[in-house]
Amino acid sequence: MKMAAEVRWLLAFLVSCVVPFSRGEMPHRKFEYKYSFKPPYLAQKDGSVPFWEYGGNTIASAENVRVAPSLKSQKGAIWAKQPIPFEWWEVDLVFRISGRSRIGADGLAFWYTAAQGAYNGTVFGSSDLWTGLGIFFDSFDNDNKHNNPYIMAVTNDGTKNYDHINDGSTQQLAGCLRDFRNKPFATRARIEYYKNTLTVLFHNGMTNSDQDYEACFRIDNIKLPKNGYFGVSAATGGLADDHDVLHFLTVSLYPPGQLPVDGHKVSVEEQAKLQQEYLDYQKKLEEQKEEYRREHPEIQKEDQEYYETESQKELRQIFNGQSQMFDALRELNRKLDEIVGRQERALSLISQVQAGQAGMQVVNGQPGQQPVLIDTIRRQEVDAVLNNQNIILNTANEIKSFVGELHTKTESILNNQARAPTAQVQPMGYDHQSFMSEIRDGLNTLKKDIKTTVDRDCPNCLTIGMFLLFIAIQMIILLVYSIYRDNKEAQMKKLY
Ligand SMILES: [Ca+2]
Ligand SMILES: [Ca+2]
Numbered sequence: 001m002k003m004a005a006e007v008r009w010l011l012a013f014l015v016s017c018v019v020p021f022s023r024g025e026m027p028h029r030k031f032e033y034k035y036s037f038k039p040p041y042l043a044q045k046d047g048s049v050p051f052w053e054y055g056g057n058t059i060a061s062a063e064n065v066r067v068a069p070s071l072k073s074q075k076g077a078i079w080a081k082q083p084i085p086f087e088w089w090e091v092d093l094v095f096r097i098s099g100r101s102r103i104g105a106d107g108l109a110f111w112y113t114a115a116q117g118a119y120n121g122t123v124f125g126s127s128d129l130w131t132g133l134g135i136f137f138d139s140f141d142n143d144n145k146h147n148n149p150y151i152m153a154v155t156n157d158g159t160k161n162y163d164h165i166n167d168g169s170t171q172q173l174a175g176c177l178r179d180f181r182n183k184p185f186a187t188r189a190r191i192e193y194y195k196n197t198l199t200v201l202f203h204n205g206m207t208n209s210d211q212d213y214e215a216c217f218r219i220d221n222i223k224l225p226k227n228g229y230f231g232v233s234a235a236t237g238g239l240a241d242d243h244d245v246l247h248f249l250t251v252s253l254y255p256p257g258q259l260p261v262d263g264h265k266v267s268v269e270e271q272a273k274l275q276q277e278y279l280d281y282q283k284k285l286e287e288q289k290e291e292y293r294r295e296h297p298e299i300q301k302e303d304q305e306y307y308e309t310e311s312q313k314e315l316r317q318i319f320n321g322q323s324q325m326f327d328a329l330r331e332l333n334r335k336l337d338e339i340v341g342r343q344e345r346a347l348s349l350i351s352q353v354q355a356g357q358a359g360m361q362v363v364n365g366q367p368g369q370q371p372v373l374i375d376t377i378r379r380q381e382v383d384a385v386l387n388n389q390n391i392i393l394n395t396a397n398e399i400k401s402f403v404g405e406l407h408t409k410t411e412s413i414l415n416n417q418a419r420a421p422t423a424q425v426q427p428m429g430y431d432h433q434s435f436m437s438e439i440r441d442g443l444n445t446l447k448k449d450i451k452t453t454v455d456r457d458c459p460n461c462l463t464i465g466m467f468l469l470f471i472a473i474q475m476i477i478l479l480v481y482s483i484y485r486d487n488k489e490a491q492m493k494k495l496y
Pocket of ligand 2 (some may be wrong): 078140142145166167
């Protein structure tokens with residue numbers, strides 16, 4: 001015994017040393033059985049749930065706590081007997097909200113409040129004006145905004161009345177739209193409050209896997225009262241669902257290095273004790289069941305009927321799930337057919353192209369070559385190109401004939417010019433004719449002027465007679481001078 005105690009102490013020491021390093025910032029977790037319940041043997045033989053109190057229309061059985069049954073205007077709640085001694089926590093709430101109608105009512109609430117609430121209150125079966133946190137799974141759409149079922153967190157300092165008419169939308173801190181009714185498996189909510197951060201994860205109950213949680217919301221800087229009470233409540237209205245809680249599992253969270261050592265030791269011992277109790281209960285209950293069945297065979301039949309309705313319900317849920325799968329498969333099949341059709345069309349086109357190429361290659365005398373898949377020219381395109389070429393050829397011929405005509409015409413003009421030089425262009429680039437005509441015009445103008453001058457009555461002007469006389473005198477002088485000059489030149493020659 002001494003050795004065992006030493007070994008245990010050593011193990012505890014090692015765990016306390018290793019855990020902070022290996023987990024880093026992850027909190028230490030400790031299961032809190034005094035703030036939890038779970039099947040089987042959730043309720044004891046007398047109907048009580050250990051460490052919990054329930055009231056109103058709530059019924060506890062070995063398998064679950066039916067917080068509110070599917071009857072009109074039911075209210076009920078279950079509250080932990082003791083306030084929690086730890087600061088941070090995580091609660092796994094596994095529940096099932098189911099009903100025959102398409103719409104359910106009213107919903108389920110998870111509570112963490114400074115004081116225990118009532119068992120027939122106005123807020124999902126428990127008290128209004130609470131102090132602390134309420135997380136509501138609201139099935140019924142009171143404000144007709146088509147946004148239910150809805151999950152939301154509402155905190156209260158004990159002064160606010162819950163805003164039922166608006167489905168709490170004016171008071172909620174955060175929320176998410178999730179359908180939690182009539183699921184094939186139980187739905188789950190993981191509510192964590194650690195270092196003033198509230199995180200809610202939700203599992204939609206479509207699978208039984210522990211991995212299928214998804215985030216609903218996360219709120220930072222939230223201050224909840226210390227040493228509060230956990231509770232669950234539910235209510236129905238004109239419409240009614242069964243509100244069953246299967247598991248309420250509380251884990252206390254401690255920042256690394258703050259896990260109380262005593263707590264751990266106690267927990268191990270008490271866990272072993274509880275395990276033994278659980279096994280004893282299981283054995284006893286089986287015996288009692290057998291005894292009961294032997295004594296009441298007619299009730300067994302009723303029981304079977306009851307279970308049969310349950311199994312029928314399960315079958316219906318399975319059928320719904322399978323028909324959804326069938327629809328999805330049919331849709332996939334249709335799409336696959338479409339794809340196959342397209343592929344066949346594409347393949348036939350490719351084979352046509354290949355056949356065309358192969359034919360062309362045979363014609364070219366190279367049948368052995370590998371056909372190359374290229375974008376080939378089509379028949380009508382070839383025809384169009386040939387037509388265009390013909391048009392171009394015709395036009396070119398027309399232009400040719402026109403140029404020939406032009407050539408002959410030019411030649412004939414040149415010949416004509418050679419024969420008639422009047423029409424020949426002067427090589428000197430000077431318009432002699434126009435110059436001559438210009439001189440002619442100038443002389444004509446001069447003549448006209450002279451005539452007018454002559455015709456004009458001008459007493460002071462020189463007359464023609466006088467002019468001629470003057471010319472004659474000048475001529476005589478010039479003649480005399482030339483004779484004189486000739487004589488002089490002759491005398492000079494003689495002198496030499
Ligand atoms: Ca509502
Ligand atoms: Ca609503």
